[in-house]
Amino acid sequence: MIKQSPSSTIVLFILLIVIVIGLSLLSDRIWGGKAEKLPKPDTLIIEKGMTITQFGQANAFPNQVLKTIFDLQTKSDLDNKLEKYGTSDQISMLVLKKLALASEHSSKNWIKILVKFVLWAFFLGIVYLIFNRRKITPQLRKWLLFAAVLIFGVGLGSDPSPMGTVKDAIHLYGTTGAIFPPRMIALTVFLVFVFLVNKYICAWGCQVGALQDLIFHINRTDKHKAVIGRQIKLPFVLTNTLRIAFLGLFTLVAFLWGFDIIEPIDPFKVFKPEHIVFTGGIFITLLLVAGLFIYRPWCHLFCPFGLVGWLIEKISRVRVSVDYETCIACQKCAAACPSTVMGAILRRDKKTIPDCFSCYTCRDVCPTGSIRFSRDKRTLPPAGHFEKR
DSSP: OOOOOHHHHHHHHHHHHHHHHHHHHHHHHHHTOOOOOOOOOSSOOOOTTOBHHHHHHHHTOOHHHHHHHHTOOSGGGGGSBGGGGOOHHHHHHHHHHHHHHHHHHHTOOHHHHHHHHHHHHHHHHHHHHHHHHSOOOHHHHHHHHHHHIIIIIIITOSOSOHHHHHHHHHHHHHHHOOOOHHHHHHHHHHHHHHHHHSTHIIIIIOHHHHHHHHHHHHTBOTTSOBSSSOOBOOOHHHHHHHHHHHHHHHHHHHHHHOOOSSGGGOGGGGGSGGGOOHHHHHHHHHHHHHTTTBSSHHHHHTOHHHHHHHHHHTTOSSEEEEOTTTOOOOOHHHHHSSSSHHHHHHHOOSSOOOOOOOOOHHHHHOTTOOEEEESOOOOOOOTTTGGGO
């Protein structure tokens, strides 16, 4: 085993980022990038008495686009009057919505998306079986996270992602009033994952989540100690307040001004590096460096799906529970947990339980096997249980 040191940790961190960016550039070229989107005019020319054909000529829309917008069945429908479809404002909204939906559809590589969802189900199933049949070693944990980064990020790209289903759905509806059905199906699938097996999709399937987790563990020894500096656990009241405020700001800006404030700083662009702008590059760099010292900073501080998933997690069929009959109150689980969640679950002295990313660290360090990921109902610790120590 290679001895961990500050210098080797820095080298591994840099090497990981170089591999991710380098292979992502290659992967994006192989897949061919995004399909071309349909044009979206800034203003529409709409005049009284116009036919659909005249409307198309005035706004440079080919007949195929007009057919998509107005659901035309025959060529003669091109002679229909625009008034048939409502007022000028109604027609403008219809055009905006239909073009937005058509653009969303044309920009997707449906084969890649299907492959990604199939591999998600397979990979998460494998991880679930491994974790429930044996204790995971630190080395195996890193390799599984690295595999998730390579498969779902480098190999299959930044889209789709759990975060994107929430972010893009809000932005699309806020700017056009449109709902893209495939995205809502994807969001439903992700939330079903959370309902069935806790935040497994965030822990082991999300490309940025897995990358942050891997970075955090690069800077961690097998004894759960930081190699460089100190790994800190931010209070949940702080992280969740920021996350709620960020989602509120994002939604407000999307509805009022039609701007996506996440797009310029989107960390998923690390898997599409040619689209990273200067400010985004600075933000992503700071985020990844912060990941050495803070567990999953994007997930805890900014991610819209992280917030939605945390709510669904409350009714998840599988969760961490503690058997206080065998628990010796050593609190090694809370100390080894990369966030504050295990401390809250163990003591139950706070009403609000933070996010659990199903990392299994708590279970692996428990000397009495008192921690389970199961359907068991969480119970309160006996009075004075922790005062014995």
